[in-house]
Amino acid sequence: MDPVTALRRIAFLLERSQAATYRVKAFRTAAGVVDAMGPREAAERVAAGTLERLSGIGPRTAQVIREARAGEVPGYLERLEEEASAEPAPEGGRELLSRLRGDCHLHSDWSDGGSPIEEMGLTAAELGHEWAVLTDHSPRLTVASGLSPERLREQLAVVERLNEEWAPFRLLTGIECDILPDGSLDQEPELLERLDVVVVSVHSKLRMDPAPMTRRLEAAVRHPQANVLGHCTGRLLSGRGRPESRFDADRVFAACAEAGTAVEINCRPERLDPPRRLLRQAVEAGTLFAIDTDAHAPGQLDWQINGCARAEECGVPAERVVTTWPVERLLEWAV
DSSP: OOHHHHHHHHHHHHHHTTOOHHHHHHHHHHHHHHHHHHHHHHHHHHHHTOGGGSTTOOHHHHHHHHHHHTTSOOHHHHHHHHHHHHSOOOSSOHHHHHHOOEEEEEOOTTTTOSSOHHHHHHHHHHTTOSEEEEOOBOTTOGGGTOOOHHHHHHHHHHHHHHHHHHTTSEEEEEEEEEBOTTSOBSSOHHHHHHOSEEEEEOOSOTTOOHHHHHHHHHHHHTSTTOOEEOSTTOOBOSTTOBOOOOOOHHHHHHHHHHHTOEEEEEOOTTTOOSOHHHHHHHHHHTOOEEEEOOBSSGGGGGTHHHHHHHHHHTTOOGGGBGGGSOHHHHHHHHO
């Protein structure tokens, strides 16, 4: 087994299980070190027992490299694969999963993600995506290193360069834009017009009274540049948890249907937003949907089955799921 492949796969599986960031980083860093030195030097260092003298390679990552160089499946990788296969899989969702072409919501280390844009895009392509949308946070979310207009412009240039190298896979430009208390969006209008896809989400004042929260969401989803309403209730199911934001779902979903704004089916295990009762209301309202991972690391791009299972259970028609669409149709809708 190629050591770089083994190290990256371990990092992927750790991210998928939401392991501590420092553990993931150790394996991704080691993969970068091995990739930079090349197979000849790696073989020489394995033979001489000097791998651990290199910055970025520790005892555990060195053992993975040695086992891979010996033609074995590293024991640590094998154990993680066994743990992953033993996890209870969601019931259903496989047919819809097979129809997905992309993901409208993912983050890089430009905001609060843990990996570079390159790693996120390459992993999305490896998983079989035809396209994915980079949606780092907007400026007001300083705790998540939200992108100022200047940084977002820099990112657009980076994505343009990467797409020249990655064809036919395409990384689309986007943002997860904060919905401000008055329903306006947290980014310069000119920049929002330049982006391929805009996800709009509430991250502040989540316990606003239902009436103003309803008006806030209605205004946001009707914004001409809004394409996807992200994790609409803001709930968190794990840790200390967080209750759902309260709003008139009939009114908000009717506004989404009228404006053509998709309701996100957020696949993060701690979100699974919207809840099933609201997902069924959105189906009845006639909205579009986006089955998104909200991934903050490459290994989390594999979470779409969570949303697909819930979508099938709640009767979401596949033809109304924008993440099943080819990129040309997606971009035509998102204009």
